[in-house]
Amino acid sequence: MNATVDPDSPIGREARAWALAVSGEPFPPERSADLRHWLDADPAHARAYEEAEAVLLALSELPSLARPAPQSHRKPLARPSAWIGGVTALAACLVTAVFIALPPAVLETGAQSRQVALKDGSTAILAPGSRLAPASRWNDRRYVLERGEAFFSVRKADGRRFQVEVGETQVEVLGTRFDARTSASGQVRVAVEEGRVAVYQGTARREVARLGAGDYVLVENGRAQGGRLPAPTEAAAWRAGRLAYADAPLGDVVADLVARGHAGLRVTPRAAALRITASFQLDQADRFIASLPEILPVSIRASGAQRTIDVRPGTASAP
Structure with a gap:
């Protein structure tokens, strides 16, 4: 110790x-x-x-603790x-x-999403399989998204900044609505529904993006790539039961599906490295999985309740 x-x-x-x-x-x-x-x-x-x-x-x-009990007599303390x-x-x-001193409570979800009220009056909706922890016992506007995805509705508080750490990425706002995700591969995505967000990278806090409503940024291997959403409300499409990915590793998609109840789904390391851009309703996930061989050079092996996605035989290497 x-x-x-x-x-x-x-x-x-x-x-x-x-x-x-x-x-x-x-x-x-x-x-x-x-x-x-x-x-x-x-x-x-x-x-x-x-x-x-x-x-x-x-x-x-x-x-x-130190305040003395009210006295019924005027006689001073002995x-x-x-x-x-x-x-x-x-x-x-x-x-x-x-x-x-007890550490701050960590917020976690299983196969279901969860809405929580934060101590400063803000709210967070955690996606399935997510883990959100206070970064400090002392500051109620600093959090660490250790796993998964969360949508934050941040209350303005006299200029006090609200901060979320996602891996080596830091998100900082005064009052806004934004989504943050850390994937199984380490890719970080920040998307804004309302307001403005500053995104920093690394211990030196190098600013990599300033986002407004409808903007998003992907941070991977120290590099940042920004873009625009079809609409600001798409910042956290998972709240409406839809998963969306832009040039994401297939392994990240599979990890999200497993967190949402598809426990029998597996992907080999070679197939997990393949990149995909896709959007589908969660209740159509089985149809999406079945269509993967038409989109990527993969095959799907079924054994009982387990399905394994692998690179198709004869494929030279995963991109």
Whole structure:
């Protein structure tokens, strides 16, 4: 187990300063980049920062814990110094027991989508097979999309930016409606239904796109490619039961279908690398799968309830 970082060490003091800075607003993008560089410089930095966040969260509860009960008599407390000392001791215990603070709840979905209300008043609709986690115990407008896809309706909050990390990609908005997806192959897609979105890449936060309503961007292997949707409402067509892909690996399509109940579907690594552009209703997925040999150089083998998609014999190599 990693040892707790001494809060009075240089790293501990710097972590505490960062945690206090993040807890306040505003926290501009350049400061966010500086923090990311500091966290990535040493595993001890990230550990110290997590511990500092936990302490600040726990200490935020002190006012209610320390407030004395209302007195029915005007007689002063007999030993005020003892009460103050008890609060000080409680604070000290919180500092040394930083791991007691519970981590933020992670939001996950199975085969069904799920709508959730976020703490800041925004909402998120998670696609099947998705996982969304708060990025911080302290900031209720920072999230990490660890798996799958989510559509966000972001509430404006006095200039506070709403941030979503998707792999090495960061999405940042003030108030808008947008969809973010991370696929099995690592491709990231961001599409906007309403408002404006800034998309950054990597720890240096290199801006790769500014999107308006109806715009989308695909980020893959550090490269970004933008485009236009047929209509802004197509940003999250999966909400209406339709899956849409633009130059996506076939493996990503299969992974999405498996997450949505097609458990017996498999794809070989060679076939998974084939690229496809397609759009189909989810209730027509079986027809789409059956048509794949007409679209791509693949064959489908059936064995009981399992279907395996493979590159057709004689195909030299997957593109």
